[in-house]
Amino acid sequence: MFAYALAALFLVLFGIGVLRDRRRFSNAVYLGLAVVFLTLALLVLVDDTTGPAHPVLKWATVALLLVPVVGACALPFLLLSNGVKMIRREGRSPANLLSFLAGLGILGLVALLITAVASGSRTLAIAGVTLTLIVGYVSFLFFCFIAYAFLYGRLQPRKDLDYVVVLGCGLTGGDRVPPLLASRLERGRRIYESQRDRGKRPLLLVSGGKGSDEKLPESHAMAAYLTAKGVPAGDILLEDRSRTTEENLRYSAELMSAGPSPDYRCVIVTNNFHAFRAALTARATGVDGQVVGSPTAAYFWPSATLREFAAIFLAHRRVNLTVVGVLAALGIGAWLLS
Structure with a gap:
């Protein structure tokens, strides 16, 4: 019963957190803790349940608990396979190696544990x-x-908007919109058109500066893409100074705050793997808007998601590195005392 009570407590905290502000990583932690304690409660149920329904309930619970176990066993091989595909399709940049390295790391840890037991x-x-x-x-x-992040991507943003903000990413060949960015622009255009159909007239704010390997600011290429798709040039607002997601949002907020209504309503568009981190950044930079994601090629998603998680982990590095340091210190202490 204690595990059920803790699961219920963290589920309530999760609900309160979502109602207060969806864009908090603490919501994710509350949800994770609720699942952990519910899992512990199910393990107790498997061990202690009695009565006529016990066999069916027991095996149904065992089957449910085996799903993450099987998934964890398959995970390193799936990561390695995805890593090979990323390298073949996207090249050997450090970001594209993440899933491959993660798969190797998991197998390396398993090998270490087996060697420790055997030796x-x-x-x-x-x-x-x-x-x-x-x-x-x-x-x-x-x-x-x-x-x-999965749940956040399914929460609906506000319906009446003043701005649809589309975040930029690198251009192909220095001046062409790549498929990843086109996906964002298409999602932004659909939201813009749905607002127009409801009698609203939001502005499409495209955000992206000029990178060192680009011939023009990303926002200029984005605006050209949208006008070619039929969006009136007068409905497009350009932010062409930013180099990072944080700058995308900060500079876009300056433009929106300087508009006709300082109390603007907006939605921010990026790719689905980037949506939650963009939401956390929007909250940190004071942007009053939720984030929606556009589709991403399936093979690209694992490495991109690992990169997004690494960025969030390091954004909270004071807490996270402290915990990792304490665990490492405990291990060193145990070794010195052995």
Whole structure:
């Protein structure tokens, strides 16, 4: 009953957090803790349930709990496969290697634990347990991120808008809109047109400056793409100074605040893998708007999601690195005392 009570408590905190502001990572953590304690409660149920319904309930619960176990066993091989596909299609940049390296890391940890058991080495055992605790902490946060990002992407933004903000990304060949950015622009255009159909007249604010390898600011290429699709030039507002997501949002907020209504209503468009981090950044920069995601090629999603999680993890590095440091220190202390 205690595990059920804790699961209910964190579920209530999650609900309150979402009602207060969807754009908080604490919401993701509350949801993760609710799932953890509910899982513990189900494990107790499997062990202790009695009565005529016990066999069916027991095996149904076991089957449910086996799903994440099977998924965890398959995960490193799926990551390796995706990593190979990313390298073939996108090249060997550090960002494109993330899923491959993550798969190797998981297999490396498993190999370390097996070697520690087989050799009977206390040093390897302590190292394996310490790394497992660190990986467990990071994996818990990653689970929280994935689960809440999935839910956040299905929450509906405001219906009446003054601005539809589309965040830029790198141009192909320095001057052409790539498929990733075209997906964002198409989602933004659909939202803009749905507002027009309802009698509203929002502005499409395209945000993106000129990178060192680009021939023109991203927002200029984005505006050209939209006008070619039939969007009137007068309905497009350009923000062409930004280099990062934070600058995208900060400079866009300046333009929106300087408009006819300082109390603007907006929605921000990016790719689905980037939506939750963009929402966290929007909250941090004071932008009054939710974020919606556009479709992304399936093969691109794992590496991109790992990159987004790494950015959020480091954005909260004071807490996260402290926890990792404490776990590492406990492992070192155990080794010194062994």
